[in-house]
Amino acid sequence: MNRISVSMLAACGVLASFPAAAADAELQALREEIAQMRKSYEQRIDALEQRLAQAETGRAQAPSAAPAAGAAGFNPEIGLNLQGALTSTRLDPASWTLQGFVPPGAPDEVGPPRRRGFTAQETELTLAANVDPNFRGYLNLALTPDNTVELEEAYFQTLGLGAGFTLKGGRFLSGIGYNNERHPHTWDFADAPLAYTAFFGNKLTAEGLQLRWLAPTETWFELGLEAGRDDGFPGGARNKGGSALGAAFARTGGDLGIAHTWRAGLSYVATDPGARAYDGIDAAGLNTSVAFAGRSRTAGADFVWKWAPNGNPTERNFKLQAEYFRRNETGSLSCAERDASGACGGAAGLADSYRSSQSGYYLQGVWQFMPRWRLGYRHDRLDSGTTRLGPALVATDLPQLAAWQPLRNTVMLDYASSEFARLRLQFARDNSRGPGLVDQQVWLQYVMSMGAHGAHKF
């Protein structure tokens, strides 16, 4: 509006100062002059408007300079997770065993209760940072109540390999299954599913390389291959160059509308333990030493479905999670006396073929019925199948391997005072020890997270 009135005014002024009988040439010059004046005014007004706008926005919105941090700015992200529990069990935790299955390594803090009363579970210390534009480093140390430090994870990961590829190297939680890659502080129950305890000693850790490829499709589809050492369960004691543990996984997932999300996967783990040993007791109560050598192949399937109204899980949400594993093992089993007990044919021992096909699954649902409060139920079921032993081995020397189908039902209620603090009450009824041996377990657990808290996976 201003612009028009100013140029009109100028035009009127110029016109008025000339006689009415102006020649054509004069008229032309006049028009040019007016046009020039108009242009010059418009330019000046434009410039003024621009300055005004700049001043307005500049005054209100001058970007704040990023705080310049010195050497401290390069500090890695540090996180600490405190976990502890008060547990009460009907049966002595030391007597816990998975009847029908070979013992899955030494018991740890994330499996079935190890002790009664107060216990500090694993304290996890994590450090992570970008190494350079191409790599990221991650360290997770578990401080156990036995005053030992376990190197849970220590790996590098590529950031920009491109074409959907990511390479990970070092020690890391294997990408198989759904629950395996998740640290205990993100679990929905205080202990690992029984299937994980039976087949991977609560978790499968790989020490080697992992290559993942994400397909360039609208639907999420990822393939992964892992190769590494196999010192941990279900592998063990094989002195071989190159790769001893091989794992592969494929997974896909997507959304159904905004409220529903699903994920499904298949996994495969292959390892050939050279001497996977455990300490046993024969039917007469004598100490034995048992070792397996041969092929161990585990296949698994996992499925997760999450629901949140409008895709906003803050208020209410539901999560259904199920995994199934089947392990086939063939090879030879040797049994010898331990502590000069005279069992299993004494010092010379016995050895013959061993063949087993064992499976297990769990199904769990966790429902956040109001902000902060969640209720969950988990059903664990294992089937030891019938272990076939060669004729040189005597079943009474190996009572641990007598067939059984362990069953455990768990309910939990937890309360999160914020994203960083959670208190959990959990009850379980567990008959893993064998026929007629039903244990009742009560957990009161806390999980506290401090410092830089890494983003969680789906």
Place this chain on the structure above:
Amino acid sequence: MRYFMMLIAALLALPAQAAQAALNVLTTVPEWAALAQEIGGDRIRVASVTTALQDPHRIEARPSLIARARNADLLIATGAELEAGWLPVVQREAGNARIQAGQPGYFEAAAHVRMLEIPAQLDRADGDVHASGNPHINTDPRVYLQVGAALAARLAQLEPANAAAYQAGYTAFAARWRANLARWEQRAAALRGQPVVVQHKSFSYLLDWLGLKEVATLEPKPGVEASAAHLSRVLQQVRGQRPRWVLRAVWESSRATDWFAANSGTPAVVLPFTVGGSDAAKDLTSLFDDTLARLLAVK
């Protein structure tokens, strides 16, 4: 074997062709998708991974998010740790070098804006605090001029052939936006200095723009839900100040706001917060039209 190789070659060529068609832009929240669309027009293909009904702090790194990040040429985030709980996982899992932090394909809006409420100390006893300041910059319309200028420059950097078009897109947007700002500021002039109660610190930038006076926050600490006792205290504290509204964003729980409104007589107003947060808020302009209309509807 030859057919197999041809198939592989065709498969590899597919994403490359798709990428050439238009710049693939992915944003964490709807407002930056709307802004990118204003600037880029049909030269870019843009989508937001969340909707206005989702709490931007509590998004899950869903498989579909990772799949979409895999093919993105540019990832636009708010920054200031708003997406800290999920975006890093999406970036790491996507296997996409272009959208990693520090690359031209990763853009943070908050880096181009004057931040409010930068905490003097970082302690989680103070709730869910953000070291870089309040991240809800999207509620101040002036922000879109700065962010838009930086975004146009970034689009030009990613696709130099279209640099002039992106610059022109921004210039046209900025002209429209300045006219809108003048119109809104005139409409809202009467609101200056009015007392207001907010549920969460979601609207600090809106309040700063309109000159509203925040007399109380219902949340005792950021991200911590108010207890009944705390709400009663807030009620006593603001009784004499006669707040004109109690505000919440559409994705926030209605419980505290409704209780406060019922017990204080202060009208509760649900603001769309971002594009898609209400039926009327279809784009950036209608977002602020609707926001102002809802504020002005309360006399």
